[in-house]
Amino acid sequence: MQDQISKIIRRYDFAGQYLDTKAINKVASYFQNAMERLQVVQVLQQDAVDIIKEASNALFTSQPELLRPSGNAYTTRRYAACLRDLEYYLRYAIYAILAGDMSILNERVLTGLADTYNSLGVPIGPTIIGINQLKEAAKKRINSPYIDEVFDHMIKNLC
Ligand code: CYC
Numbered sequence: 001m002q003d004q005i006s007k008i009i010r011r012y013d014f015a016g017q018y019l020d021t022k023a024i025n026k027v028a029s030y031f032q033n034a035m036e037r038l039q040v041v042q043v044l045q046q047d048a049v050d051i052i053k054e055a056s057n058a059l060f061t062s063q064p065e066l067l068r069p070s071g072n073a074y075t076t077r078r079y080a081a082c083l084r085d086l087e088y089y090l091r092y093a094i095y096a097i098l099a100g101d102m103s104i105l106n107e108r109v110l111t112g113l114a115d116t117y118n119s120l121g122v123p124i125g126p127t128i129i130g131i132n133q134l135k136e137a138a139k140k141r142i143n144s145p146y147i148d149e150v151f152d153h154m155i156k157n158l159c
Protein backbone atom coordinates (compact mmCIF):
# COMPACT_ATOMS: atom_id res chain seq x y z
CA MET A 1 0.00 0.00 0.00
CA GLN A 2 1.29 3.46 -0.77
CA ASP A 3 0.10 7.06 -0.91
CA GLN A 4 0.99 9.75 -3.42
CA ILE A 5 4.09 10.80 -1.48
CA SER A 6 5.49 7.34 -0.83
CA LYS A 7 4.87 6.50 -4.48
CA ILE A 8 7.01 9.42 -5.65
CA ILE A 9 9.80 8.72 -3.14
CA ARG A 10 9.84 5.07 -4.10
CA ARG A 11 10.17 5.90 -7.78
CA TYR A 12 13.09 8.30 -7.22
CA ASP A 13 14.77 5.99 -4.73
CA PHE A 14 14.54 3.17 -7.22
CA ALA A 15 16.35 5.33 -9.78
CA GLY A 16 18.81 6.64 -7.14
CA GLN A 17 17.87 10.24 -7.98
CA TYR A 18 17.24 13.40 -6.04
CA LEU A 19 13.70 14.71 -6.29
CA ASP A 20 13.33 17.08 -9.27
CA THR A 21 10.88 19.92 -9.90
CA LYS A 22 8.33 17.56 -11.37
CA ALA A 23 8.35 15.43 -8.23
CA ILE A 24 8.19 18.45 -5.92
CA ASN A 25 5.25 19.86 -7.89
CA LYS A 26 3.39 16.60 -7.54
CA VAL A 27 3.91 16.56 -3.78
CA ALA A 28 2.85 20.21 -3.60
CA SER A 29 -0.37 19.44 -5.44
CA TYR A 30 -1.08 16.55 -3.05
CA PHE A 31 -0.74 18.94 -0.11
CA GLN A 32 -2.88 21.55 -1.85
CA ASN A 33 -5.68 19.02 -2.25
CA ALA A 34 -5.21 17.46 1.17
CA MET A 35 -7.95 19.52 2.86
CA GLU A 36 -10.49 18.49 0.26
CA ARG A 37 -9.52 14.83 0.64
CA LEU A 38 -9.86 15.11 4.42
CA GLN A 39 -13.26 16.76 4.15
CA VAL A 40 -14.53 14.03 1.85
CA VAL A 41 -13.18 11.30 4.13
CA GLN A 42 -14.77 12.89 7.17
CA VAL A 43 -18.21 13.17 5.59
CA LEU A 44 -18.12 9.65 4.16
CA GLN A 45 -17.12 7.96 7.36
CA GLN A 46 -19.56 9.97 9.41
CA ASP A 47 -22.41 8.92 7.11
CA ALA A 48 -21.12 5.43 6.32
CA VAL A 49 -24.07 3.53 7.82
CA ASP A 50 -26.62 5.63 5.94
CA ILE A 51 -24.65 5.45 2.70
CA ILE A 52 -24.65 1.63 2.88
CA LYS A 53 -28.38 1.59 3.69
CA GLU A 54 -29.24 3.94 0.84
CA ALA A 55 -27.08 2.13 -1.70
CA SER A 56 -28.34 -1.34 -0.76
CA ASN A 57 -31.98 -0.17 -0.79
CA ALA A 58 -31.48 1.29 -4.24
CA LEU A 59 -29.72 -1.88 -5.44
CA PHE A 60 -32.43 -4.27 -4.22
CA THR A 61 -35.26 -2.00 -5.36
CA SER A 62 -33.86 -1.89 -8.87
CA GLN A 63 -32.82 -5.59 -8.89
CA PRO A 64 -35.51 -7.35 -6.82
CA GLU A 65 -34.72 -10.73 -8.42
CA LEU A 66 -31.48 -10.85 -6.38
CA LEU A 67 -33.61 -11.52 -3.28
CA ARG A 68 -35.78 -14.25 -4.84
CA PRO A 69 -34.89 -17.95 -4.39
CA SER A 70 -32.86 -18.07 -7.61
CA GLY A 71 -31.08 -14.78 -6.81
CA ASN A 72 -27.53 -14.48 -5.53
CA ALA A 73 -28.50 -12.46 -2.44
CA TYR A 74 -31.18 -14.99 -1.41
CA THR A 75 -30.76 -16.49 2.08
CA THR A 76 -29.73 -14.26 4.94
CA ARG A 77 -26.13 -15.51 4.70
CA ARG A 78 -25.76 -14.25 1.14
CA TYR A 79 -27.74 -11.08 1.80
CA ALA A 80 -25.34 -10.35 4.68
CA ALA A 81 -22.33 -11.11 2.42
CA CYS A 82 -23.67 -8.58 -0.07
CA LEU A 83 -24.04 -5.84 2.56
CA ARG A 84 -20.58 -6.69 3.87
CA ASP A 85 -19.12 -6.38 0.35
CA LEU A 86 -20.70 -2.93 -0.04
CA GLU A 87 -19.12 -1.97 3.28
CA TYR A 88 -15.75 -3.18 2.03
CA TYR A 89 -16.07 -1.01 -1.07
CA LEU A 90 -16.94 2.09 0.93
CA ARG A 91 -14.24 1.53 3.55
CA TYR A 92 -11.48 0.99 0.99
CA ALA A 93 -12.78 3.90 -1.10
CA ILE A 94 -12.26 6.10 1.96
CA TYR A 95 -8.69 4.82 2.42
CA ALA A 96 -7.86 5.37 -1.25
CA ILE A 97 -9.28 8.90 -1.25
CA LEU A 98 -7.15 9.76 1.77
CA ALA A 99 -4.00 8.23 0.24
CA GLY A 100 -4.64 9.81 -3.16
CA ASP A 101 -3.60 6.50 -4.61
CA MET A 102 -5.42 3.41 -5.83
CA SER A 103 -2.84 0.81 -4.79
CA ILE A 104 -4.64 -0.16 -1.58
CA LEU A 105 -7.77 -0.86 -3.61
CA ASN A 106 -5.89 -2.91 -6.15
CA GLU A 107 -4.00 -4.93 -3.57
CA ARG A 108 -6.67 -5.57 -0.96
CA VAL A 109 -9.92 -5.50 -2.90
CA LEU A 110 -9.70 -5.80 -6.65
CA THR A 111 -6.98 -8.35 -7.38
CA GLY A 112 -8.71 -11.64 -8.09
CA LEU A 113 -12.14 -10.33 -7.09
CA ALA A 114 -13.79 -10.86 -10.48
CA ASP A 115 -12.51 -14.47 -10.51
CA THR A 116 -13.84 -15.06 -6.98
CA TYR A 117 -17.21 -13.60 -7.94
CA ASN A 118 -17.36 -15.64 -11.12
CA SER A 119 -16.54 -18.87 -9.34
CA LEU A 120 -19.20 -18.22 -6.69
CA GLY A 121 -21.83 -17.02 -9.17
CA VAL A 122 -21.93 -13.51 -7.68
CA PRO A 123 -23.25 -11.42 -10.60
CA ILE A 124 -20.85 -8.63 -11.64
CA GLY A 125 -23.49 -6.41 -13.32
CA PRO A 126 -25.61 -5.95 -10.17
CA THR A 127 -22.42 -5.55 -8.10
CA ILE A 128 -21.48 -2.63 -10.35
CA ILE A 129 -24.97 -1.18 -9.87
CA GLY A 130 -24.33 -1.42 -6.11
CA ILE A 131 -20.98 0.38 -6.43
CA ASN A 132 -22.63 3.07 -8.55
CA GLN A 133 -25.29 3.52 -5.88
CA LEU A 134 -22.54 3.92 -3.26
CA LYS A 135 -21.01 6.59 -5.48
CA GLU A 136 -24.34 8.42 -5.83
CA ALA A 137 -25.10 8.23 -2.10
CA ALA A 138 -21.62 9.59 -1.35
CA LYS A 139 -21.87 12.41 -3.90
CA LYS A 140 -25.24 13.46 -2.53
CA ARG A 141 -23.45 14.26 0.72
CA ILE A 142 -20.32 15.88 -0.66
CA ASN A 143 -19.51 16.26 -4.32
CA SER A 144 -15.89 15.74 -5.22
CA PRO A 145 -13.99 14.35 -8.20
CA TYR A 146 -12.14 12.08 -5.75
CA ILE A 147 -15.37 10.17 -5.17
CA ASP A 148 -15.83 9.58 -8.89
CA GLU A 149 -12.20 8.62 -9.28
CA VAL A 150 -12.24 5.91 -6.67
CA PHE A 151 -15.58 4.27 -7.47
CA ASP A 152 -14.98 4.48 -11.24
CA HIS A 153 -11.64 2.74 -10.67
CA MET A 154 -13.43 -0.15 -8.91
CA ILE A 155 -16.03 -0.43 -11.65
CA LYS A 156 -13.41 -0.38 -14.43
CA ASN A 157 -11.45 -3.14 -12.72
CA LEU A 158 -14.46 -5.37 -12.13
CA CYS A 159 -15.68 -5.24 -15.74
C1 CYC B 1 -18.96 -13.49 -1.40
N1 CYC B 1 -17.41 -11.54 -1.49
C2 CYC B 1 -17.70 -12.88 -1.37
C3 CYC B 1 -16.46 -13.58 -1.16
C4 CYC B 1 -15.47 -12.63 -1.17
C5 CYC B 1 -16.09 -11.36 -1.35
C6 CYC B 1 -13.97 -12.90 -1.05
C7 CYC B 1 -16.31 -15.07 -0.96
C8 CYC B 1 -16.02 -15.45 0.47
C9 CYC B 1 -17.10 -15.02 1.42
O1 CYC B 1 -18.28 -15.35 1.22
O2 CYC B 1 -16.76 -14.25 2.33
C10 CYC B 1 -15.51 -10.05 -1.41
N2 CYC B 1 -13.76 -10.23 0.32
C11 CYC B 1 -14.45 -9.57 -0.67
C12 CYC B 1 -13.86 -8.27 -0.82
C13 CYC B 1 -12.81 -8.20 0.07
C14 CYC B 1 -12.76 -9.45 0.79
C15 CYC B 1 -14.33 -7.21 -1.76
C16 CYC B 1 -11.87 -7.04 0.25
C17 CYC B 1 -11.76 -6.56 1.62
O3 CYC B 1 -11.94 -9.76 1.69
N3 CYC B 1 -24.31 -10.77 -4.25
C18 CYC B 1 -25.24 -10.11 -4.97
C19 CYC B 1 -24.99 -8.65 -4.97
C20 CYC B 1 -23.61 -8.54 -4.35
C21 CYC B 1 -23.36 -9.92 -3.78
C22 CYC B 1 -25.06 -8.05 -6.35
C23 CYC B 1 -23.51 -7.40 -3.34
C24 CYC B 1 -23.19 -6.08 -4.00
O4 CYC B 1 -26.18 -10.63 -5.55
C25 CYC B 1 -22.29 -10.22 -2.96
N4 CYC B 1 -20.45 -11.65 -2.22
C26 CYC B 1 -21.78 -11.49 -2.44
C27 CYC B 1 -22.45 -12.66 -2.02
C28 CYC B 1 -21.45 -13.58 -1.59
C29 CYC B 1 -20.21 -12.90 -1.73
C30 CYC B 1 -23.94 -12.94 -2.01
C31 CYC B 1 -21.64 -15.00 -1.09
C32 CYC B 1 -21.69 -15.94 -2.29
C33 CYC B 1 -21.82 -17.39 -1.87
O5 CYC B 1 -21.15 -17.82 -0.92
O6 CYC B 1 -22.59 -18.07 -2.52
